[in-house]
Amino acid sequence: MRKRSENITRNLPAAITLILIVILWEAVSRSGAVPAYMLPAPTAVVNAMISDFPVLMHHAATTLQEAAWGLGIGILLAMAMATVMDRFLVLNRAFYPLMIISQTIPTIAIAPLLVLWMGFGMSPKITLVVLTTFFPIAVGLLDGYRSVDEDAIDLMRAMGASRIQIFRHVKFPAALPHFFSGLKVSASYAVVGAVISEWLGGFEGLGVYMTRVKKAYSFDKMFAVILLIVVISLLLMALVELIRTLSMPWLKAGRGAKQGK
Numbered sequence: 001m002r003k004r005s006e007n008i009t010r011n012l013p014a015a016i017t018l019i020l021i022v023i024l025w026e027a028v029s030r031s032g033a034v035p036a037y038m039l040p041a042p043t044a045v046v047n048a049m050i051s052d053f054p055v056l057m058h059h060a061a062t063t064l065q066e067a068a069w070g071l072g073i074g075i076l077l078a079m080a081m082a083t084v085m086d087r088f089l090v091l092n093r094a095f096y097p098l099m100i101i102s103q104t105i106p107t108i109a110i111a112p113l114l115v116l117w118m119g120f121g122m123s124p125k126i127t128l129v130v131l132t133t134f135f136p137i138a139v140g141l142l143d144g145y146r147s148v149d150e151d152a153i154d155l156m157r158a159m160g161a162s163r164i165q166i167f168r169h170v171k172f173p174a175a176l177p178h179f180f181s182g183l184k185v186s187a188s189y190a191v192v193g194a195v196i197s198e199w200l201g202g203f204e205g206l207g208v209y210m211t212r213v214k215k216a217y218s219f220d221k222m223f224a225v226i227l228l229i230v231v232i233s234l235l236l237m238a239l240v241e242l243i244r245t246l247s248m249p250w251l252k253a254g255r256g257a258k259q260g261k
Contacts, residue, residue: 040220049224055209056228062204064232066122066197067190070129074186078134079179082141086171092142103135111197125197125205132193133186140182144175173248180244187236191229 022042028034029041036044049056085092110131114124148171156166198207206225213221 037217037219040223044220045223045227048218048220049227052221052224056206056225059204059206059209060228060232063191063194063198063206066125066194066205067129069122070126070194071133071186071190073126074130074133074190075137075183077130078137078182079141081134082138082145083167085138086142086145096142099135099138102131107132107193107196111200114197115201120201120203125194125202128197129190129193132189136182136185136189137179138182140178140180141175144178145171147178148174176244176248180240180247184237184240184244187240188233191233191236195229 025039026042029036029039029044040048081095085095107128111124111128114127118124118127152170153166156170161169194205195207195210198205199211202208206229210222210225213219213225
């Protein structure tokens, strides 16, 4: 009960701020200070979402599929790359600067090239999501591997542990918090990356839907898509947090022990 009360108290300022912003938005839209076609009222956005809900869900299924494939491949690629770079210092020195440089290239600049090379199917969308989600996870894992206590590694070596055993029992568990921090960021990037890639061509997806309603000047429907993307991203981040809690039960036990003191 006490923990629930603390959570409510902690989240209350953000909730109040959000409610005030929505009320102000509604008031400005209804006052006519800003034309309705430029800034539709929140009630109009909600009505547009309800009326087009089946269509939105159809396009969201395509976007989620692209995001899921891209995120899954990005995770596997990042884990493999980070592990190899941690194992071989020369590869770390060779590829880490290139990874940093790759993040300076705007996503919107890469998307047209991918569409040109791969066509209008799912391949360019998935590839863009991979490029978008790879970096936070890889950097998180590298930081996690470096944060391992050297004394713990020396103790494992003294006990005759192999490199694989040291990685499995010491390095990887220590890197998990960093991994999930990067994954939470990448989960939100995955949906945004898929939508951006759909702007430049395709047949289905939330990005394609946004392009169509923008050309029809249906900005209430466009805001509805933005709202849906925000909700999906928040749900994905919550899912990552749930998986993190289930994967690292010792963190919850540690917090409980501190609170008990």
